[in-house]
Each structure stands twice: as C-alpha cells, then as structure tokens.
Amino acid sequence: MPRLTLPVRRTPQVAWLFTVPLSILAVGLTFALQLPLPIPPRDWYLAILFFGLFLVADATVMRFEIRRQAITVTVAEVPLLIGLFYLSPLLLVTVRAAAAAITRARRGREQASVKLWFNVASVAASVAVSKAIVIGLEPSDAAWDLRDPTTWLVLCLAVAAGVLITMVSVVGVITLVNGRASNRDIARATVPGLIVTGVNITVGLAALLVIKATPWGIVLLAVLVIVFVVAYRSYAQFVQQHRTLSEMYDLMRGIRDARYSGMLADALLHRLREMLRAEHATLWLPVQARFPEVLHTAQVDASGLLDTPGSPDPLRRLALERGETVALTAKLGDPQLLARMRSEGLRKDAIVVPLRSGDAVIGTLDVSGRLNDAVEFDPNDVRLMETVAAHVAVAVENSRLVDRLRFDAAHDALTGLANRRRLTAALEESVGVRAPGEMVALLLFDVAGLRQVNESLGHAAGDQVLVEVARRLRASAPSSALVGRIGGDEFAVTLRVDSSDSALGLAKDLRNQVRDQMVFGTLTLDVDTAVGVVVHPDHGSEPATLIQRADLATTAAKTVPGSIQLYNPGLESRSVRRLALAGDLRRAIDNDELDVYFQPKVTLGDRRLIGVECLARWEHPAHGSVPPEDFVAVAEHTGQLGHLTEAVLKEGLRRCRDWSATNHPLSIAVNLSTRTLTDPDFPTRVQELLGEYGVPPHRLTFEIKEEGVLDGTDRPMPTLHRLRDIGVRLSVDDFGTGYSSLSYLRRLPVHEVKVDRSFVQGMATDPGDLAIVNAVVTLSQQFGLTVVAEGVESELTLELLQDIGCEVGQGFLFSRPLPYERLEAWFAARTESEPAQGGGEVRRLRAVT
Ligand code: C2E
Ligand code: CA
Ligand code: CA
Numbered sequence: 001m002p003r004l005t006l007p008v009r010r011t012p013q014v015a016w017l018f019t020v021p022l023s024i025l026a027v028g029l030t031f032a033l034q035l036p037l038p039i040p041p042r043d044w045y046l047a048i049l050f051f052g053l054f055l056v057a058d059a060t061v062m063r064f065e066i067r068r069q070a071i072t073v074t075v076a077e078v079p080l081l082i083g084l085f086y087l088s089p090l091l092l093v094t095v096r097a098a099a100a101a102i103t104r105a106r107r108g109r110e111q112a113s114v115k116l117w118f119n120v121a122s123v124a125a126s127v128a129v130s131k132a133i134v135i136g137l138e139p140s141d142a143a144w145d146l147r148d149p150t151t152w153l154v155l156c157l158a159v160a161a162g163v164l165i166t167m168v169s170v171v172g173v174i175t176l177v178n179g180r181a182s183n184r185d186i187a188r189a190t191v192p193g194l195i196v197t198g199v200n201i202t203v204g205l206a207a208l209l210v211i212k213a214t215p216w217g218i219v220l221l222a223v224l225v226i227v228f229v230v231a232y233r234s235y236a237q238f239v240q241q242h243r244t245l246s247e248m249y250d251l252m253r254g255i256r257d258a259r260y261s262g263m264l265a266d267a268l269l270h271r272l273r274e275m276l277r278a279e280h281a282t283l284w285l286p287v288q289a290r291f292p293e294v295l296h297t298a299q300v301d302a303s304g305l306l307d308t309p310g311s312p313d314p315l316r317r318l319a320l321e322r323g324e325t326v327a328l329t330a331k332l333g334d335p336q337l338l339a340r341m342r343s344e345g346l347r348k349d350a351i352v353v354p355l356r357s358g359d360a361v362i363g364t365l366d367v368s369g370r371l372n373d374a375v376e377f378d379p380n381d382v383r384l385m386e387t388v389a390a391h392v393a394v395a396v397e398n399s400r401l402v403d404r405l406r407f408d409a410a411h412d413a414l415t416g417l418a419n420r421r422r423l424t425a426a427l428e429e430s431v432g433v434r435a436p437g438e439m440v441a442l443l444l445f446d447v448a449g450l451r452q453v454n455e456s457l458g459h460a461a462g463d464q465v466l467v468e469v470a471r472r473l474r475a476s477a478p479s480s481a482l483v484g485r486i487g488g489d490e491f492a493v494t495l496r497v498d499s500s501d502s503a504l505g506l507a508k509d510l511r512n513q514v515r516d517q518m519v520f521g522t523l524t525l526d527v528d529t530a531v532g533v534v535v536h537p538d539h540g541s542e543p544a545t546l547i548q549r550a551d552l553a554t555t556a557a558k559t560v561p562g563s564i565q566l567y568n569p570g571l572e573s574r575s576v577r578r579l580a581l582a583g584d585l586r587r588a589i590d591n592d593e594l595d596v597y598f599q600p601k602v603t604l605g606d607r608r609l610i611g612v613e614c615l616a617r618w619e620h621p622a623h624g625s626v627p628p629e630d631f632v633a634v635a636e637h638t639g640q641l642g643h644l645t646e647a648v649l650k651e652g653l654r655r656c657r658d659w660s661a662t663n664h665p666l667s668i669a670v671n672l673s674t675r676t677l678t679d680p681d682f683p684t685r686v687q688e689l690l691g692e693y694g695v696p697p698h699r700l701t702f703e704i705k706e707e708g709v710l711d712g713t714d715r716p717m718p719t720l721h722r723l724r725d726i727g728v729r730l731s732v733d734d735f736g737t738g739y740s741s742l743s744y745l746r747r748l749p750v751h752e753v754k755v756d757r758s759f760v761q762g763m764a765t766d767p768g769d770l771a772i773v774n775a776v777v778t779l780s781q782q783f784g785l786t787v788v789a790e791g792v793e794s795e796l797t798l799e800l801l802q803d804i805g806c807e808v809g810q811g812f813l814f815s816r817p818l819p820y821e822r823l824e825a826w827f828a829a830r831t832e833s834e835p836a837q838g839g840g841e842v843r844r845l846r847a848v849t
Contacts, residue, residue, distance in 0.1 A: 014176045015118045018169050023117075026093060026124035029132055033089035040088075047091040053079040054099035062232055063239075071192045077159050080127065081204030082211070084158055085144070089131045097124040122169045126162035133158040146212050155208075156201050163197045242782070244384070247275045249742055249775035252768050255391050264395055265305055269298035272367065272388060276381055279348070279369030280310020283392070285355070285362060286320070291400060294363070300371060311368040312346045319352040323361045325386060326352045329376040349376050353385045355393040362396060365389045391768055414463060415470035418484035420547075423492055426482050427543035430496065431536050438496050440536040441503035443510065444550040445473070445529040446558060447489040453525065461520055465527060468518055476513035478506075486547070490554070491529075500535045500566060507531045507564045530557040531564040539567045582638040584620060585631055589643045594618055596651040597817035600826075601669070601788065601810045604802050607845035609831055611667030613703070613810065614652040615817045616644065636675055645676055646685070653693040653700070655820060660695070663840050664833065669701040669731065674708030677716035683723050690726070697727030701752065705733045709748060724749040731788070736772060746783040753780050757791025757811070764796045777806045814845070 054076065062073045083092050100123040104116050137154050138144060144151045167190055174181060181189075210217035254267035265283050273281035278300075285294040297310040309316065318337075319326040327333035328341055329349040350368035354361045367385065370376055412419045418426070430440045447469055454462035466489070473483050473491055481495035493510065497503045511531050518525045532553030540546050549567045557565035588594055598612035618626045635644045652668040659666045676682055690697055702723060709716060709732050724730060731752035732745070736759050745753065755776050762769030773789070780787045789801050792811030801809060815826055831843035 012114050012177055015114050015173045017176065018173050019114075019118045019121045022121035022125040022169060026097070026121060026128045029125075029128040030089050030093045033128070033132055033135055037088055039091065043088055043091055046086055047095050050079060050083050050087060050092075051095045051099055053083075054096055055102065058099055058103035063236065071196070073196050075200055075203075077163070077197055077200035078204040078207065080130070080162075081155055081159055081201060082208050084130055084134050084155060085146075085208060089128070089135070092131055093124055093127050096127045100124075118169075118173060122166050125169075126165040129165055130158040130162035133161055146209060152205050155205065159201050159204075160197065163194070167193065242779075244275070245775055245778060246742055247271065248384070248387075249772060249779070251275065251388065252391060252771050252775075253736075255388075255395050256768055264392070264399060265294070265296040268388075268392060269296060269305060272365075273298045273300065276351075276367045276377070276384070277371045278367035278377075279371060281367045282310045282316075282365070284309065284316055284364050284366075285396065288362060311348075311350050311352060311366045312341065314344075315341070315346075315350055315352050316364045316366060319354045319364045319366075320361050323354050323356065325354070325382060326350075327377065327382055328352075329378075331376060332379065332382065351377050351382055351385050353382075353389040355389055355396060357393055357397050362393065365392055394768075412485045415467055415485050417470050417474070417491070418482055420484065420486035423482065423484035423486055423494065424543045424547065426484075427494055427546060430494065431541055431543065431546075434537075435496075437498060439498070439500065439503070439538070441495060441497045441500075441506070442534050442536075442546050442550050443493045443503065443507045444486075444532045444547075444554045445469075445491040445493070445511070445514065446531075446554045447491070448528045448530060448558070450489040457520060457523070464520075465518060465525070469514055469527060469529070472514045472516070473510065476510055490551075492547075492550070497535070500533070500538060503533050503535050504564060504566060507533050511564065530554055532557050532567065533564065534567045581620075581623075581626075581631075582634050582640075585618070585634055585638070586640055586643075588618060588620075589635075589640060589647055592647070594644070594647055595819060596648050597819055598655070598668075598823045599810060599817040600815050600823075601667075601808055602814050602845060604789075604798065604806055604809050609666065609827075609843040609845065610808065611669060611699075611701070612655075612823070613669040613671075613817075614648050615671070616648050617817075632673060636673055641673055641675055642679065642682075645670070645672065646689075649686070649689060650693075653689055653695050656695050656699055657693045660699075664827075664843055665699070665840055667699045667701060667729075669703050671703045671733065672708070674705065674716070677704065677708060677719045680719070683719060683726060686723065686728065687726050690728075698729060701729040701731050703731045703733040703754060706735050706737060706756075709750065710744065720749050735776065742776065742779050745780070745785065750785065752786040752788060754788045754790050755806075760789045760791045760797060760801070760811075761793060763800050764794065770800065773801075773806070774804050777804050781805070 057074065057076045057079050060075050064071045064073060080096065083096070087095070097120050101116065101120045104119050134144075134154060137157075144154075146152075171181075171186060171190070207217075207221055210221060251268070251271050254271060255264065257267065269281045269283060273279075280297050280299050282297040283294065285291070287293045295307055295309060297306040297308060299306055299310060315326055315328060326337070327350070328338055328346070329351075330338070332351075348369040350366055352364050352366035355363045355365060365385065365388065367377070367381075411417070411422065427440070427442065447465065450462055450465060453465055466485070469491060470483070470485060473493065477483050477493050478495060481493050484492045484494075486492045495506075497506065511529055515526075515528050518527055532550045532555070534540070534546050534550045534553060536546060539549050549571075552571045553565040553567040556571055557563045595617040597615045597617050599615060600609055601611045601613065602609055616628050616632070618628075618631050620626050632641075632644065635641045649670050652670050656666065656668045686700075690700065704716075709720070720730060729752060730750040731754055732748075732750050733754045734756040735753045736756045753776065755773055759769045759773050759776075763773055764770075777787050786808060787806050788808040788810060789797075789806050790810045792798055792801065792809040792813045794813060798809065798813060815823075815830070818826055827843060830846055832846055833841045833843055836842040
C-alpha cells in the first residue's frame with residue numbers, strides 16, 4: 001500500500017502571491033499588444049462565438065483510464081489555437097478569462113475565491129503570452145500563411161508556452177500550500193497534461209486548416225465531434241460499470257471481514273465515500289438497548305473517521321422514522337421535502353438509506369455532497385446504497401450479537417470466574433510484557449474426587465463444590481492474580497512472581513486455603529486439589545504451551561496425592577509422535593506408498609470433461625488416513641516437500657500420457673505449495689519431467705494458493721514467469737480467502753482462477769457470497785482468465801454458476817476425488833464419448849435421467 005506523507009499545509013491564501021503577478025502580467029501584456037492595433041467590427045461577433053466555444057470546451061471534461069491511471073482530458077486548447085489565429089489580443093484574453101471564470105465559479109460553488117481568482121489569472125496570463133508569441137514572431141512583410149508548416153510551429157509554440165505558464169504556477173501554488181511534492185508526483189500530474197495538449201494542438205491545427213479551406217468544413221468537424229461524443233459516452237459507461245463492480249467486490253469483502261472485529265466503519269465509510277464520489281459518508285446507529293450511539297463519518301481529504309455527521313440531522317431522522325430511503329437531489333426524491341430542506345439552508349445533495357433488521361430500523365447509512373457538482377446522485381447510486389446497506393445491516397446485527405456473546409464468552413457461567421479463553425488472553429498479555437527479575441506463573445488446581453461427588457450426590461452438589469472452590473481461591477489469591485476456571489474441575493491462577501520457588505510457595509498456600517471441609521446435610525466432604533505449576537520464561541512462552549505443560553504437571557501431581565508439581569521436560573513423552581510421523585512420511589514417499597486421487601473438472605455449459613485435479617492421499621498404517629493439509633505441512637517442515645510434489649507430478653503425468661494414448665486426452669492439475677515457488681530448480685525439473693513423459697506443457701496446470709501467489713513480495717514472481725514460459729498453465733487456488741484485490745490479478749502471469757469453495761457453497765444462501773462469485777467471474781473474464789468454481793455440491797449451486805457464466809466446475813456433484821481405477825469406472829458409467837473439434841474424442845457427462 002502506498003504510504004502518504006502528510007503535507008505541510010499552509011493557508012491557501014498564499015496563492016495570491018501568484019495571482020497578483022499573473023494578473024499584472026496578463027493585463028499589461030494584453031494592452032501592450034492591443035494598443036497599436038484596431039479592433040475590426042467583425043471581431044465583436046467572433047468574440048461572442050469564441051466565448052461560447054470556450055464555455056463548451058471548458059465544460060467538456062473527459063476521463064480516460066490508461067494503464068490503470070485515470071487521466072482527465074479537456075479540449076480547451078482547440079478553440080484557443082483557432083482563436084489565436086482569428087481574434088485580436090484584448091478580445092481573446094477577455095473572452096477566454098471570462099469563460100474560465102464562469103466555468104470555475106459554477107464548478108466550485110463552495111470553493112474559496114482564492115482558487116477562482118488564481119485560476120482566472122493564470123489562464124489570462126497564459127493566453128496573453130501565447131498571443132504575444134504569435135504577434136511577436138509574425139513576419140513583418142506578410143500575414144501568417146497557414147499552408148506553411150512554420151506557421152504551425154509558431155502556433156504550437158505559442159499554445160505550449162501558455163500551457164507551461166499555467167502548469168508552473170499551479171505546481172508553484174501547490175508547493176507553497178502543501179510543501180514540496182516529489183518529482184514523481186509532479187511528473188505524474190503534468191506529463192499526461194502535456195500529452196493531451198499535444199493532441200489538442202494537432203486537432204486545433206487540423207480544424208483550422210479545414211475551416212480555412214472552406215467554411216463548410218465546419219459541418220465535417222461537427223460530424224466528427226458528434227461521433228466522438230457518442231463513442232466517449234459508451235466508453236465512460238463501460239468504465240464506470242467496471243469500476244463499480246470492482247469496488248463493490250472490495251467493499252463487500254471489507255464488510256464481510258469486518259463483521260466480527262468492530263472495524264466495520266473503517267472498512268466501510270471511506271470506500272463508500274470514494275465509490276460514490278461524495279464529500280461525506282456517515283454511519284449512524286442511534287442508542288438501542290445496551291448499545292451506545294455510533295456516529296462515524298468519512299470526509300474527503302481527511303484520513304481516519306470523524307465523530308460528527310456529514311449529512312443533515314433531519315434527513316437521517318426522517319429515513320429512520322419512515323424506514324425508507326430519503327434522497328435529496330434536484331431530480332430524485334420528494335420535491336416538497338427538497339423545497340423544505342433547501343429553505344432551511346441545506347444545499348448539499350444526499351442519499352440516506354435505513355439499515356433494517358427484520359422490521360426494525362437500527363440506523364442509517366448516507367452519503368452527501370457529490371464531489372463533482374456537475375452530476376448529482378442518480379437512481380443507480382440509490383440502488384447501490386441500498387445494496388450496501390443491506391449488507392451493513394447484517395454485519396451490524398452480527399457484531400452486536402458478538403458483543404453480547406463476548407461477555408458470556410469470557411466468563412464461566414457457573415462460578416463467574418474468567419474462563420479458559422480469557423485466561424489465555426491474559427497470559428498472552430503478561431507473557432508479552434517482560435520485566436527483569438520477574439516471571440509469569442500459572443498454577444493449575446485440579447479438584448480431587450469431583451467425579452465421585454457428582455456420582456454419589458448429584459450434579460447440583462458437584463456444582464456447589466466448584467462454586468465453593470472458586471470462592472475460596474478468589475478470597476485467598478493475591479489481588480494481582482487472575483483466577484479462572486478452565487475446565488470441568490480445573491481452576492487456574494496466573495500472576496507475576498519473582499522466582500519459581502515463590503510460585504511453588506504460593507501454590508502451597510492456596511492449596512491449604514482451599515483444603516477445608518464442606519458440609520452437605522449430614523455429610524462432610526474433604527475438598528482437596530492437586531496442583532501443577534509452570535513459569536514463563538522457563539517453561540515456554542506460548543499461552544497454549546504453558547497451559548498444556550501445567551496440565552501435564554497437574555496430571556503428574558495427581559499420582560502423588562496432595563502434591564504440588566513443578567513442570568519439567570521429563571514429563572513429556574508424546575511430543576515424539578510428530579517426529580515419528582515425519583519419518584513415516586519419508587518412508588511412504590520413498591516406497592511409493594502415497595496415493596494420488598483424481599477429481600474431474602467439467603465445463604458447466606456443455607458438461608465436457610476437460611481435466612482432473614491430482615490430490616495426494618496417505619493411508620498411515622497406524623493412524624489411518626492422514627488429511628493432506630497435515631502431511632503437506634509435515635513435508636514442508638521436514639524438507640520433503642520437493643519429493644512429495646514430484647511424486648504427485650510424476651503420477652499425474654503418467655496418467656496424462658496414458659489418456660493421450662487412448663485418444664481421450666485430459667489435462668491434469670497439480671497443487672503446489674508456496675514454498676515450491678522459492679525453489680529455483682523446480683521449473684527445470686518440471687521441464688525435464690514433461691519431456692520424459694512426453695506430455696505437452698499446456699496439459700499441465702499448477703494450482704497455487706492465493707496467498708502463495710500474492711504474498712505481498714515479488715519472491716514467487718521469477719518461478720511463476722519461468723513456469724509460464726515453459727508453457728504450463730498457472731491457477732490461483734482458493735481465490736477470495738486472501739486479501740488480494742481482483743484487479744491485481746491481471747498483472748500476474750496466471751491463466752486461471754479457482755474461486756474458493758467457501759464462496760461457492762455459500763452462493764445459494766448468502767447474497768454476499770453470490771455477489772463475490774459474480775464479481776470474480778465477470779472481471780476474470782474481462783482479464784481473459786478461466787474461472788473454475790470448486791466445491792460444487794448441489795444442483796442449485798450449479799444453476800447459479802451457469803447463470804453467472806462461470807465456465808468450469810469441480811466438486812462432489814460431479815465426482816469425489818477417485819483413485820485411478822475407480823475414475824476409469826466413473827468414465828464408463830457417467831460419460832460418453834463424442835468426436836472433438838480438433839480431432840480425438842472428448843468425454844461428455846451423460847444427462848442424468
Ligand atoms: P485444494 O487444492 O483446494 O483441493 C480441493 C479440496 O476440495 C480437496 O480436498 C477435495 O477433496 C475437496 N473437494 C472437492 N470437491 C468438493 C466438494 O464438492 N465439496 C467439498 N466439501 N470438498 C470438495 P483434499 O483432497 O482434502 O485436499 C485438501 C488440500 O490439500 C488441497 O486443497 C490442497 O491444497 C492440498 N493438497 C492436496 N494434494 C496436494 C499435493 O499433492 N501437493 C500440495 N502441495 N498440496 C496438496
Ligand atoms: Ca487445488
Ligand atoms: Ca481450492
């Protein structure tokens with residue numbers, strides 16, 4: 001993410017330092033040029049014509065996107081160039097400056113006059129300089145001859161000089177106000193402008209030549225202009241749709257991810273504001289039950305969020321009361337309301353949408369103040385806001401539910417003590433802050449004989465014992481300690497101590513305090529505990545490790561009644577297991593005991609079988625089948641990943657070769673771990689294997705998880721490029737689970753996107769998931785990428801995917817991953833052959849009757 005350095009803001013008033021000299025230059029130069037010349041009467045009519053042309057040109061602002069950069073194009077230089085040729089200096093400068101003043105004043109109603117005057121002055125000065133060049137270089141003996149390219153050069157020079165003056169003064173003012181911009185920023189702001197100027201000058205010259213040849217040329221020019229305007233309109237619409245879709249996708253994902261973190265407003269408001277090009281976007285949730293009021297606003301030019309509304313209060317209240325969208329623009333919404341609001345001095349246009357939860361309205365979301373005054377909010381914007389609001393309402397509800405659950409989640413219902421989660425969090429915190437000479441102790445108390453109490457006296461009695469132990473522990477523990485109940489009969493105490501001895505001493509004291517009798521009617525019970533003790537940093541620094549080791553010590557303590565046990569590594573004996581698994585895996589790979597299963601990939605349009613994904617399987621002799629995620633992780637950590645990948649790849653290539661031989665060629669896909677992408681020898685090895693098995697590279701796809709391809713660095717890039725150069729296909733696996741933006745995809749050397757199965761499976765029930773899959777499919781197609789939906793389990797999902805236009809699917813609906821022999825049987829039972837276009841045959845799924 002680009003980091004922005006905060007500008008040194010000075011008051012914009014310093015712009016006068018430029019405005020005044022520019023004005024003097026403009027006025028002085030204009031009169032100096034004009035005085036010796038007469039103004040022919042014809043010029044007055046021409047001036048009116050040019051005034052109109054300048055107004056139109058100034059109002060024509062076009063936006064193009066070139067190489068992902070937005071470029072704003074105006075055509076003001078076209079009439080200027082013609083005017084330089086036809087108009088006398090005084091009229092030209094006056095008319096040009098007047099048009100600029102009117103345009104600016106209309107565009108920035110709320111803008112300070114500083115900016116307006118600066119702009120007008122710089123336009124006037126630049127036109128005066130241009131005209132001076134034209135007059136100054138005019139040959140003394142004759143008038144300008146347009147057929148002579150020297151004339152073109154002079155006109156060109158004149159316009160360019162004018163543009164340069166404007167640019168220099170703009171950059172100057174920005175530097176004064178905001179501090180020095182980097183050269184790159186300056187280049188980025190000016191270079192596109194210079195290019196546009198070049199184009200405009202060319203167009204202007206051409207127009208001038210045409211008009212000069214015959215006044216009827218104007219008709220031709222008009223036709224060209226109309227064609228261009230129509231083409232630009234449809235282009236702009238396309239770009240806008242594209243952008244909205246892309247932004248919507250990012251927004252939905254932001255909302256989805258923020259659901260539980262309370263970061264909703266952050267994720268939402270700035271994006272929403274940008275998307276609708278508004279000055280403000282506000283989220284308002286009035287007080288409701290135990291939830292306090294929430295009011296956040298994103299404001300243009302301000303990072304972070306404000307606690308003040310951006311929209312008028314009455315509008316939001318109205319939307320809340322009526323439970324319906326309130327739009328305040330000249331064209332939309334209730335005219336009476338508009339009149340009333342305007343009479344109360346509310347000028348900004350706005351869209352306020354209610355956030356509904358069932359029948360209740362829990363708040364509002366709004367945008368106000370369209371940034372570009374020329375276009376107001378329109379019905380599309382309203383629809384967009386309503387869609388976003390529906391998602392936001394759900395997210396708010398969820399986060400409130402989470403809030404409510406959070407308290408319950410951190411506390412044990414029976415004793416009111418902290419529960420395991422809270423204790424783990426507290427441990428995490430205290431372990432994170434280290435003070436010299438201090439340790440963090442964790443004492444684990446296991447209540448002895450609780451099971452017997454439950455069995456002989458009933459659970460109510462057992463509960464009573466637990467409540468009593470909790471009371472005694474809390475009463476006796478030092479005030480700095482946190483006491484929690486972390487399991488059925490397990491209590492934990494954590495605090496800072498100065499040595500493990502003092503931890504043991506405290507454990508002994510506490511155990512004695514707890515150890516007292518409890519009376520149940522005629523029965524008297526001895527309550528006793530076994531205590532395990534660990535200290536940080538001696539016995540670990542992860543809360544989970546500490547708890548697990550304390551547990552181990554407590555178990556050891558239980559074997560000696562009434563004892564207290566400090567952890568020591570000798571208590572461990574099971575950690576050896578994982579190492580054993582690594583040894584077994586090596587043996588399995590070496591002895592070819594890994595299996596490869598194949599899962600079909602099918603085109604959704606015409607149900608053709610196009611390939612299979614190869615998935616590794618391992619049946620451990622003692623533990624049964626080990627999930628691939630687990631043994632892939634073991635392989636990664638024990639340096640066996642290369643062997644694993646190669647084993648799967650070879651098996652896949654072997655089958656692929658066999659299928660080609662039977663006249664039913666199928667592609668194969670093999671999964672790669674992120675780590676493989678940092679192995680510089682891998683691409684060469686792939687090439688060798690392809691040659692060895694005689695498989696054409698395009699039959700092989702590598703699937704790489706999203707976070708592997710886009711890990712935020714360029715490290716995987718060289719391998720990706722080399723693989724692509726070999727000719728194998730690359731696929732982004734589990735797309736949607738990482739944090740990459742969709743548009744970034746097109747910069748990668750990949751051919752395919754696999755939408756993560758969580759979204760595919762959610763499509764049928766969650767509109768958010770549906771929207772995401774839709775966006776991925778639409779944009780990927782625009783980028784020329786194949787989209788594969790994985791995890792297709794139901795007919796309903798299949799239909800939705802077809803509606804959206806997703807090309808390829810994979811999932812249990814077609815087939816589970818199968819061993820080779822069963823896959824062959826599946827081919828026979830579920831598919832039928834038909835001739836393929838390019839020779840050979842394809843398999844098509846039989847219609848299910
Ligand atoms: P993956 O690449 O996302 O593979 C797809 C997983 O989705 C497979 O799980 C497959 O059985 C499962 N699946 C397919 N269709 C459906 C469906 O309709 N519904 C549901 N619920 N699941 C479906 P599997 O085989 O357990 O593989 C898990 C992951 O292990 C794979 O995820 C892949 O990342 C990794 N993996 C498997 N084999 C290899 C390998 O040879 N090398 C590497 N590096 N990773 C592998
Ligand atoms: Ca995969
Ligand atoms: Ca996947």
